[in-house]
Amino acid sequence: MYYKQVDKRYRETMGKFLRKxxxxxxxxxxxxxxxxxxxxKLHNVDKPADIDNDTWWEMLWITDWQNQLSNLLEDFGxxxxxxxxVGINGRSGGYVVLYKGGIKPSGYKSYCTHCGQKNYQAIAEGEIGxxxxxxxxARVNFKQAHMQVFTWPGKSVDEYEDFEDWTLSALRERVELIQDFDRLCDDITAAYIDLCRNYxxxxEEIFVPKTIKVLEPV
Ligand SMILES: [Zn+2]
Structure with a gap:
């Protein structure tokens, strides 16, 4: 369990929780x-006894799991x-890290309703896109400014912060964010265990179409 209860009445307990x-x-x-x-990292999570070792290690590389994981991360954002x-970092992808980011206009003005391709040019009145x-x-203008998500991957969060001059409500808000983050990590672990237990x-062999060059008589 990553989630911990914190006594949010006291500045000291909250500051200690964040610093530690x-x-x-x-x-x-x-x-x-x-x-x-x-x-x-999975070896730090206690593997439930009813899940066999192979499944426990292999499931990590399965697309279904990776999709499920990115959905959990996206919901948080x-x-x-x-x-x-929230992103995954570390050589073996074993660390869940909290990042700062935001949303900003992407600059795209129009998009194709047929294939989804976005375009920086707007369509003028009476013009066919x-x-x-x-x-x-089938290219039409976006009705509202199209937005995109950005992340500051290099930005530290509260790295040298002692929280001394923070108001109580600012401290509470930060503690709640980190508790929510910890809860997400519990959800990730639970989702993984659930998947391993049920699948x-x-x-399966799949056939992938490939373009090759061939000779044709002239
Ligand atoms: Zn198109």
Whole structure:
């Protein structure tokens, strides 16, 4: 369990919780910026006895798991309007790290309703929007400014902070954010265990189309 209860009546308990929380690099070790993190390397999580070893190790590389993981991370970001985001870092992807970020206008003015291709050019009044990718006459202007999510991967969070001059409400808000982050790490672990318990990894052969060059008589 990563989630811990914190007595939010006292400045001391909150400050201690934040200062003692596990941290990890936001980028790499030479960048030297760190943020709140949790180590979710699987060998540090107690494997439930009813899950066999192969499944426990193999499930990590399965697309279904990776999709489920990115959905969990995205939900967290959306909840905080992407001002706070969670990412995976570390050589073996074993650390969950809290990042600062936000949303800003992407600059895209129109998009193709047929293939989804976005375009920086707006369509003028009376003009027919043609898609640059699929040639469909289906390019239309975005009704609202199109936004994109950005992350500051190198930015540290509360790295040298002693929280001395923070108001009680600011401290509470930060503690609640970190508790929510810890809860997310518990959810990630629980989702992984759930997947391992209910599915097994099998192999399936797929055929991938490939373009090759051939000789044709002239
Ligand atoms: Zn198109």
């Amino acid at each position: 929380h596990f941290r990890y690099n936001t980028m790499n070790s030479w960048n030297r910026s760190t943020s709140y993190a949790n180590n979710i 959306r909840k905080y309007s992407f001002q706070w985001q 043609i898609c640059g990718r699929c040639d469909a006459k 097994r990894v099998t192999e």
